[in-house]
Amino acid sequence: MDPSNEQLLARIKELEQENEQLKAQATLQSKSTSSFPKIDDNFSLDEYKRYGRQMIVPDFGSLPSQIKLKNSSILVVGAGGLGCPALLYLSAAGIGKIGIIDDDLVDTSNLHRQVLHTTETVGIHKCESARRYINKLNPHVVVETYQFRLQNDNAFDIVSKYDLVLDCTDTPATRYLINDVSVLCGKTIVSGSGLKTEGQLSILNFNNKGPCYRCFYPKPPSPESVTSCSDGGVIGPVIGLLGITMAVETIKILTGYYTDETFKPFLSMYSAYPQQQLRVFKMRNRKPDCAVCGNLPQILKETILENQIDYAAFCGTVNSNVLNPDERIDVKKYSELLNKNNSQVLLDVRPKEQFGITKLANSINIQWDPIFKKAESIDEYLPQNFDKSKDSVYVVCRYGNDSQLATRKMIDELGFKNVKDLIGGLNKWSEVVDSTVPQY
Numbered sequence: 001m002d003p004s005n006e007q008l009l010a011r012i013k014e015l016e017q018e019n020e021q022l023k024a025q026a027t028l029q030s031k032s033t034s035s036f037p038k039i040d041d042n043f044s045l046d047e048y049k050r051y052g053r054q055m056i057v058p059d060f061g062s063l064p065s066q067i068k069l070k071n072s073s074i075l076v077v078g079a080g081g082l083g084c085p086a087l088l089y090l091s092a093a094g095i096g097k098i099g100i101i102d103d104d105l106v107d108t109s110n111l112h113r114q115v116l117h118t119t120e121t122v123g124i125h126k127c128e129s130a131r132r133y134i135n136k137l138n139p140h141v142v143v144e145t146y147q148f149r150l151q152n153d154n155a156f157d158i159v160s161k162y163d164l165v166l167d168c169t170d171t172p173a174t175r176y177l178i179n180d181v182s183v184l185c186g187k188t189i190v191s192g193s194g195l196k197t198e199g200q201l202s203i204l205n206f207n208n209k210g211p212c213y214r215c216f217y218p219k220p221p222s223p224e225s226v227t228s229c230s231d232g233g234v235i236g237p238v239i240g241l242l243g244i245t246m247a248v249e250t251i252k253i254l255t256g257y258y259t260d261e262t263f264k265p266f267l268s269m270y271s272a273y274p275q276q277q278l279r280v281f282k283m284r285n286r287k288p289d290c291a292v293c294g295n296l297p298q299i300l301k302e303t304i305l306e307n308q309i310d311y312a313a314f315c316g317t318v319n320s321n322v323l324n325p326d327e328r329i330d331v332k333k334y335s336e337l338l339n340k341n342n343s344q345v346l347l348d349v350r351p352k353e354q355f356g357i358t359k360l361a362n363s364i365n366i367q368w369d370p371i372f373k374k375a376e377s378i379d380e381y382l383p384q385n386f387d388k389s390k391d392s393v394y395v396v397c398r399y400g401n402d403s404q405l406a407t408r409k410m411i412d413e414l415g416f417k418n419v420k421d422l423i424g425g426l427n428k429w430s431e432v433v434d435s436t437v438p439q440y
């Protein structure tokens with residue numbers, strides 16, 4: 001045998017012996033920590049090394065805190081912009097069991113911020129994509145996935161299995177559902193949200209004593225005021241930072257850093273523009289008359305389970321049937337019309353930033369909110385000699401929602417007689433008429 005190979009084999013043997021000795025020492029040490037009998041025997045050398053840099057931080061709480069994390073289970077609702085960074089750090093930190101619930105598939109437009117998903121996982125379930133990433137990152141974590149939406153009839157079964165819930169979703173209806181079910185199941189919620197360049201974080205129902213979402217927001221915001229990332233946009237690292245701060249708070253809760261005495265309800269708000277700013281506001285304690293946590297009615301659980309609380313209806317939906325069929329035109333018909341004569345006006349009501357990304361030829365841009373929505377006249381934007389009583393105007397936006405509201409206003413308030421909304425907006429145009437128009 002080559003002498004260098006012999007040396008190598010001897011060194012490997014030595015290392016194996018050292019490893020066995022270290023393992024025996026670690027087992028002895030862990031057996032003496034009697035308060036955590038469940039996990040000690042299984043705490044491997046890899047885990048000592050993997051988590052060493054966090055265990056030695058005084059505030060963290062050393063090995064007992066690491067063992068608490070290993071004995072903990074969390075449910076992450078939503079594997080999107082907040083869920084991905086939170087999951088990344090929490091799985092790396094060694095949470096024992098992580099449940100992920102999301103019914104959505106990975107889309108290319110998610111990749112700038114949903115950092116567990118990759119170009120290869122576009123089109124597959126976000127849960128599965130996240131599970132694959134976590135398994136590679138930390139094989140000590142048990143991942144359970146639920147490839148469907150959290151809703152009234154499954155929420156109690158799922159939430160009750162975990163110690164803590166992270167609300168990483170993007171709709172008020174789901175926020176209220178997560179809140180109500182978690183309060184009824186006695187679970188602390190770490191709740192985050194973010195849009196454009198800002199985000200917020202709070203801890204709700206802490207130890208089943210802190211205030212809940214309904215203490216702060218007894219009534220939902222008006223549906224018109226709720227903007228999604230797909231409509232309003234979001235800077236990836238901004239939502240990432242929020243997700244990571246959710247992970248930090250989760251670690252503090254699970255390791256027992258916060259106690260009933262030291263925990264003070266708060267809302268922290270981060271803004272990235274124009275200058276970085278993190279403001280932390282003290283919040284009130286539980287509202288004694290809160291509909292959920294202040295006065296737990298026995299029947300609330302049944303009411304949720306039997307779908308008598310319709311969260312979507314409670315939070316309202318934007319009315320999309322604002323136009324009659326003859327006030328709308330589908331994109332195919334509009335394109336045929338353009339080929340015959342292109343004398344009509346095309347009004348694009350998207351924000352100017354979106355207009356700057358892509359636009360249809362010869363369109364005029366008047367942003368719906370706040371300009372067009374409040375305008376008493378839009379005549380200054382139209383070509384000279386345009387006659388409202390007979391000339392045609394077509395209205396377009398990204399998905400065909402704001403364009404309907406603009407069309408309604410033009411007919412009802414601004415005196416236009418011949419105006420039509422382009423059904424499905426630019427997105428539909430790109431799908432049906434011209435695939436070179438980018439969807440974004």
Ligand SMILES: Nc1ncnc2c1ncn2[C@@H]1O[C@H](COP(=O)(O)OP(=O)(O)OP(=O)(O)O)[C@@H](O)[C@H]1O
Nearest residue numbers: 078080081101102103104149150169170174229230
């Ligand atoms: N009730 C629910 N149950 C499970 N997952 C949910 C529920 N409500 C929302 N989600 C998930 O929460 C995630 C929120 O992610 P994010 O806010 O980044 O938006 P998105 O839907 O992925 O992207 P975009 O708004 O750009 O289309 C989504 O993956 C969504 O499917």
